[in-house]
Amino acid sequence: MRSGCEHPMTSHPGPAMPNSTFRFRAEDAIALNLMDLANIIAHQCEEMLSEAGLTAPQWTVLMNVAGDANFQDGARTHEGIFSSEIASARGLSRPHISATVTELIRKGLISQQDDPQDRRRKLLRVTPEGLEMLRRLQPKRQGINDMLLRDLTPDQRQRMLDLLVTVRRRARGIADQGTTPLRIAG
Numbered sequence: 001m002r003s004g005c006e007h008p009m010t011s012h013p014g015p016a017m018p019n020s021t022f023r024f025r026a027e028d029a030i031a032l033n034l035m036d037l038a039n040i041i042a043h044q045c046e047e048m049l050s051e052a053g054l055t056a057p058q059w060t061v062l063m064n065v066a067g068d069a070n071f072q073d074g075a076r077t078h079e080g081i082f083s084s085e086i087a088s089a090r091g092l093s094r095p096h097i098s099a100t101v102t103e104l105i106r107k108g109l110i111s112q113q114d115d116p117q118d119r120r121r122k123l124l125r126v127t128p129e130g131l132e133m134l135r136r137l138q139p140k141r142q143g144i145n146d147m148l149l150r151d152l153t154p155d156q157r158q159r160m161l162d163l164l165v166t167v168r169r170r171a172r173g174i175a176d177q178g179t180t181p182l183r184i185a186g
Contacts, residue, residue, distance in 0.1 A: 041148070048140045052133060053107070057100045059137070061086055065110050066126040066134055080113065080123030091172065109133055 024032065042056055049059050064086045087097040101124060104110045109130035115121040126134075149157055 044144050052137055058104055061100045062104055062109055062130055065124045080125045
């Protein structure tokens, strides 16, 4: 008898028996592979970010505030963005975003101004220093992404992106309905 997991795409008709190999459904294997991939990417980015003095959540928020097109999810950025919009788009808690925003302001990478419509709310904007930081990180970021996807054709990459966006929308829809919460890492 083999120990560990059999091929993750095989199915098992019922619960695993003692001393038998547990087998995942394809859906389970996809979710586990996505979690593993997220962890691998986060680990590969840690060195790049630590050299810049940033954490992964800080980098993500900075990219959102700067208006990276891959992060917009319909949120506005030309006049600024609210931390609540970032929290919603990224699936993060408001306290988590608040602490991250505070640290980015302290580092001088983003600024915060009163919303002209409601002075209780604060609009976030990227500073010139924040834009420069993103420009310096961009070649390293692209290098990591290129390395990860080098075996895929442009059509495969686009198809993968389309599928991931579809699954992400579904996951966010489930979370928005108040059912089983799904959090996006970051």
